[in-house]
Amino acid sequence: MTTTPPFLFPPTYHFPPLLHPATKHNNPPLAAREMSWCRHHRQYRLSLIDAVESPLFHNTALRKRLDLREARAVVDWMTKSEEEGGGGRRAEWVSDAGGASSVGLGNGAAQGPKTVAWIWWRRPEEWADVLVDWVEGTGQKGSVLTVYELIHGEGAMSQEFHGMDTDVMLRSLNVLVKRGRAQIFGGEGQEGVKFF
Numbered sequence: 578m579t580t581t582p583p584f585l586f587p588p589t590y591h592f593p594p595l596l597h598p599a600t601k602h603n604n605p606p607l608a609a610r611e612m613s614w615c616r617h618h619r620q621y622r623l624s625l626i627d628a629v630e631s632p633l634f635h636n637t638a639l640r641k642r643l644d645l646r647e648a649r650a651v652v653d654w655m656t657k658s659e660e661e662g663g664g665g666r667r668a669e670w671v672s673d674a675g676g677a678s679s680v681g682l683g684n685g686a687a688q689g690p691k692t693v694a695w696i697w698w699r700r701p702e703e704w705a706d707v708l709v710d711w712v713e714g715t716g717q718k719g720s721v722l723t724v725y726e727l728i729h730g731e732g733a734m735s736q737e738f739h740g741m742d743t744d745v746m747l748r749s750l751n752v753l754v755k756r757g758r759a760q761i762f763g764g765e766g767q768e769g770v771k772f773f
Contacts (some may be wrong), residue, residue: 584613584614584617584618584632584762586681604701605664607643607731608651608654608655608664608668610633611623611633611651611655611696612667612696613654613696613698614633615696615698616698618651619698619740621695621697621742621744621745622671622693622694622695622696622742623652623693623694623695623696623742624650624692624693625645625652625691625692625693625694626645626692628648629642629643629644629645629648634648636648643652645692648674648720649691649692652668652670652694652696653691654692655667655668655694655696656669656670664695665679666700666742667696667697667698667700668694668696668697669694669695669697670690670691670693670697671693671694671695692717695745697717699737701745701748701749701751701752702749702752704738704741704745704746704749704752705749705750705752705753705756705758707736707737707738708727708738708749708750708753709753709758709772711733711736711738712772715732717770718772718773719772719773720771720772721770721771722769722770722772723739723763723767723768723769723770724743724746724747724750724761724768724770725767727741727746727767727770728740728741730741747761747768750770753770753772756773758772758773759772759773760770760773
């Protein structure tokens with residue numbers, strides 16, 4: 578069994594002004610740290626209710642923290658495009674709108690609006706590119722695999738997408754469907770995918 582090494586915070590983590598209430602000035606370094614944290618912990622959904630108590634937003638050595646409202650402001654900034662003065666759409670709120678769930682990570686209880694977000698350390702379009710590279714590099718073109726095999730199979734163990742959140746995998750595969758590079762079939766929880 579392997580354990581994840583501790584996350585090494587950047588030197589700015591120990592700089593008190595960067596844990597003051599979120600401002601436009603603080604959003605880029607906070608967002609970069611948030612994406613790095615999620616990537617390190619292989620976390621795709623971030624429950625802000627849980628995260629505000631974690632080292633991500635709470636530096637116990639400095640006795641500084643961002644509250645839920647301030648953490649939400651960082652994620653809001655991340656949801657906007659760079660043209661809108663935001664963080665390049667590196668986050669997306671999980672809500673009941675559009676069929677997505679509002680379920681948090683920790684206790685599984687339903688949570689209110691803007692408390693759970695996708696953190697896109699790779700957007701679904703970028704994951705789709707990673708999947709295509711893997712399919713072509715391993716000679717899987719024309720093959721049919723289950724979504725479960727892609728996420729948990731031995732053939733993908735060394736890949737960054739191994740262990741991926743199922744919803745993120747399906748969104749990434751749907752990008753390939755739209756590009757004409759894959760077909761998804763089967764029912765919920767039993768999906769298969771053929772790569773072209």
